[in-house]
Amino acid sequence: MFNNLQDKLESAFKNLKGQARITELNVASTIKEIRRALVDADVNYKIAKEFTDKIREKATGEKVLNAISPGQLMVKIVKDELTELMGGEEAVFNAKGNPAVILIAGLQGSGKTTFSGKLANYLKSKKGLSPLLVAADIYRPAAMEQLRVLGEQIGVEVYIEPENKDAVSIAKNAIAESKSRNKNVIIIDTAGRLAVDEQMMTEVADIKNAVNPQEILFVVDSMTGQDAVNTAKAFNERLDFSGVVLTKLDGDTRGGAALSIKYTVNKPIKFVSNGEKMDALDVFYPERMAQRILGMGDITTLVERA
């Protein structure tokens, strides 16, 4: 795929051998190819447009060094710009508090419950904390049992009230319970919900208000398409979440949704999930993600070699 975009850009520039600068004129078809590559990677259509317009501005007038071709230079500009956009300031994850409260939210099937288990495992084994998992999904068949099984796998206690039909009160009770059980971080797994489901969005906002979390993580499937923007915006409006978790990155998706989300709500991506096992959790590397979205191998080595 890298060769693909690179080749396309090379051919877009093929008539421009010997030109020393990227100009308005010669950049036009390149911009189109880049936009297309982004949209193919599921970057939102409008965002791809805005982003490439910015690239055009940035690239125009840029001097082409002898060492690399205009196509390579363009790819490098795009990648650098994308990396910066995906990263921004360093993402800190705040698990301090007594207890620290972490709320997990997102669409159905995005990977919330699995991630809750992974996060508990990480905080326990890597940060020496004493987590309590809270089963606040009262809807999905066997959701509580699922969390219970994961807790057992990683040796973390799970707070469950099988008969309680009120997620807000489960969350509140869990905080009280964490104190008597000597837990210093609680992770609340909530039911999957659609952003357009008013009742369910109210529920999660109510949980937030009741437990005042240090961190609210929006869990999103990295295979999501154009709709990622709407969902991220809606969840952010209701929850003002503190970070994003990208899941299922062990697949072969290009993951353009990550760009759309960062661009739209400007919240840091704090973790990536890349497998079903409890240790398949990673921190986020903006540059890797930029390369992945562009379908590139390691551009820097290529540019250096040229």
Next chain:
Amino acid sequence: QKTKEGFLSKISKAIAGKSTVDEEVLDNLEEALVSADVGVDTTVRIIDRIEQRVAKDKYVGTGELNRILQEEIENVLVDAPSVGSYTFDSPMPAKPYIILVVGVNGVGKTTTIGKLAYNFKKAGKSVLLGAADTFRAAAVDQLTIWSDRVGVPIVKQEMGSDPAAVAFDTAQSAVSRQSDVVIIDTAGRLHNKAHLMDELNKIKRVIQKFIPSAPQEVLLVLDGSTGQNALEQAKHFTAATDVTALAITKLDGTAKGGVVLAIADQFKIPVKFIGVGEKMEDLLVFDKHEFVDSLFSLQ
């Protein structure tokens, strides 16, 4: 259902008083299709076809154009072959009729099975479920709750047992119980994991040892909010298991599921069902016309 104060009417306004389809119309069309996850390739193909047809037919009037747009887009979607087809109400083409449900993680396989079971049972058929996801935490419990909810029997073993063995048991039990329809759940798996894809193939072979023509249906479940990766899913699941039909879930949200146009365009697999919620009633039989309409609905 979704409102469709639609894009088509927006386009109609854009072309009012013009006698040809101009750039602006095509740009709008492109934006609508790409924003619905149809993908660039298929969008370009659809637009080409519309341009050709309009040039040939010398279209007149906006009503005409709307019809052309709708038709050309609908034409991309393939119909299920009439041989071996079924509805909930009609007799099944085989007995037992075995449906193997596959797909990547979290798309809605197990829920769709619950909904299918409900619909078949409501139509008077005897249904048997097979819990061949022995991997994901509480997967068997989840399907068991669905079987209780709908009131149909389930074949299961403990977690961690061989999924192919569960599938075999299920097929065997279906024959002795004389079930009409058998629906087998499998664990979610990403299509780029070769060993997990092989496992599906093994499940299929084991069923065939017992009933050579089974599974009659391999239903690939796709999450309607998935983008272009759904194409890869279709490609790899088809290679591993000869997918015969698609179900698209979560279309009660704001995602449009347009990637099925690209899948139909490239792989010619028909869409049969649509998931529009988490309850057992929330399943629709796919309708081309309504689907294409909803692609253009504005939020």
